[in-house]
Amino acid sequence: MIVEATEENIRKAAEILKRGGLVAFPTETVYGLGAHAFIPKAVARIFEVKKRPLSDPLIVHIQSIDELKLLVRRIDERAKKLAKAFWPGPLTMVLPKSERVPEIVTAGLDTVAVRMPSHPVARRLIKEAGPIAAPSANPFSRVSPTKAEHVEEYFGDKINLIIDGGKCEVGVESTIIDLSEKRPVILRLGGVPVEDIEKVIGRVEIRTLTEKPKAPGQLKKHYSPKTPLKIVYGEVKPPKGVKAGLLAFKEPKQGFEVVEVLSPSGDLREAAANLYEALHRLDKAGVDVIIAEAVPEVGLGKAIMDRLRRAQG
Ligand code: AMP
Numbered sequence: 001m002i003v004e005a006t007e008e009n010i011r012k013a014a015e016i017l018k019r020g021g022l023v024a025f026p027t028e029t030v031y032g033l034g035a036h037a038f039i040p041k042a043v044a045r046i047f048e049v050k051k052r053p054l055s056d057p058l059i060v061h062i063q064s065i066d067e068l069k070l071l072v073r074r075i076d077e078r079a080k081k082l083a084k085a086f087w088p089g090p091l092t093m094v095l096p097k098s099e100r101v102p103e104i105v106t107a108g109l110d111t112v113a114v115r116m117p118s119h120p121v122a123r124r125l126i127k128e129a130g131p132i133a134a135p136s137a138n139p140f141s142r143v144s145p146t147k148a149e150h151v152e153e154y155f156g157d158k159i160n161l162i163i164d165g166g167k168c169e170v171g172v173e174s175t176i177i178d179l180s181e182k183r184p185v186i187l188r189l190g191g192v193p194v195e196d197i198e199k200v201i202g203r204v205e206i207r208t209l210t211e212k213p214k215a216p217g218q219l220k221k222h223y224s225p226k227t228p229l230k231i232v233y234g235e236v237k238p239p240k241g242v243k244a245g246l247l248a249f250k251e252p253k254q255g256f257e258v259v260e261v262l263s264p265s266g267d268l269r270e271a272a273a274n275l276y277e278a279l280h281r282l283d284k285a286g287v288d289v290i291i292a293e294a295v296p297e298v299g300l301g302k303a304i305m306d307r308l309r310r311a312q313g
């Protein structure tokens with residue numbers, strides 16, 4: 001059931017979480033499917049509903065540094081600097097976990113992924129309920145939801161409540177950085193550009209495509225529409241003999257059944273914010289193939305191209 005993000009509904013949602021239920025809620029990146037981080041049975045339901053392998057750990061969402069102290073064994077200088085620069089916001093840090101964090105949350109790993117979202121509804125909900133373990137509110141490997149309706153279409157009555165907070169502002173998932181070892185490693189490209197992170201802590205390694213993923217966003221096929229998707233790097237032309245939809249960066253092109261333009265002004269931030277919504281619409285348009293125009297690979301363009309490549313598989 002979708003409800004408006006009123007104070008009363010947020011309190012109701014917090015009660016549901018504290019009793020072990022599942023609540024979908026808006027964040028600035030995408031909608032999350034949340035369970036109370038300290039109730040393992042509730043967290044197990046997330047895996048069940050999403051059909052997500054138990055080997056894929058979840059991100060714990062917090063709204064204060066005190067909560068971070070509960071969840072991790074140590075907060076080093078790099079983590080402090082990054083928290084100061086990017087929290088609240090679309091950055092997830094992987095740190096050595098404390099005993100408080102149930103194994104099911106971290107898939108048995110000795111580290112926990114933590115993020116402090118900036119969305120006011122998410123923050124209110126966490127304040128009321130406590131730390132919330134939440135992946136994106138989509139079935140495993142499908143396109144992430146950026147509107148409450150997307151969540152409703154995916155899960156309907158399988159979850160207890162969906163809080164409507166409008167369209168997600170960032171529109172792609174958080175950047176994940178692993179700080180559990182000596183060298184910082186980016187595990188997922190996302191809402192905070194790598195260039196910005198390097199300004200704060202210096203050079204980082206990017207390791208987003210591995211055989212044995214540390215993060216499911218690292219799987220080669222992920223974030224996928226049901227319709228096959230093909231990326232085109234040069235000039236975009238409609239393919240012959242098939243119904244094609246176009247995911248354009250700046251300008252629409254002729255000859256396609258449907259066209260989605262990510263950002264008429266060519267702004268990569270705006271393009272990221274519109275990416276998943278456009279993919280949801282193209283996937284429902286009944287075309288045989290989605291042609292995706294490549295975007296420049298700088299700033300958020302890196303996260304966009306990462307998602308398109310995984311959607312292509
Ligand atoms: P989702 O919110 O569905 O995009 O998924 C959460 C992401 O965080 C996944 O890519 C996880 O693998 C990643 N993640 C969570 N915990 C850890 C961890 N301890 N180490 C590495 N990655 C993690």
Ligand code: MG
Nearest residue numbers: 135136137144
């Ligand atoms: Mg996800």
